[in-house]
Amino acid sequence: MFEVAGILGLIGLALSLWALVSIISSNASTGAKVGWSLFVIVLPVIGFIVWFFVGPRARKAAY
Template structure:
C-alpha cells in the first residue's frame, strides 16, 4: 500500500481547509497573509499551530 501518498493527500486537504478558514476569518489582512504563509511553508507544523492558535472563522460562535 502507498501510505505516504495517502498521508500526503490528507495533509494537502487539511492545509486547503486551513487556508480557506484563514481567508474567511475576521482577522486583519496582514494576519491572514502571515498565517497562510506559515501553513504553506511548514505544512504539518503550520497546520498544527494554526489549529491551536490561528484566527477563527467569521461564522464561529464561542
C-alpha cells in the same frame, strides 16, 4: 509502503487547503491572514497544527 505515504500526503494537502480557506474567510486583519497563510504554505504540517490551536478562531472559541 508507497500507498500509505501517498494517502498521508493527500490528507496533509487537504488539511492545509482547509486551513487556507478558513484563514482567508476569517474576520482577521489582512496582515494576519497573510502571515498565517505563509506559515501554513511554508511549513504545512507544523503550520496547520499551530494554526489549529493558536489561530484566530481558536482564540475566539476559548472565550
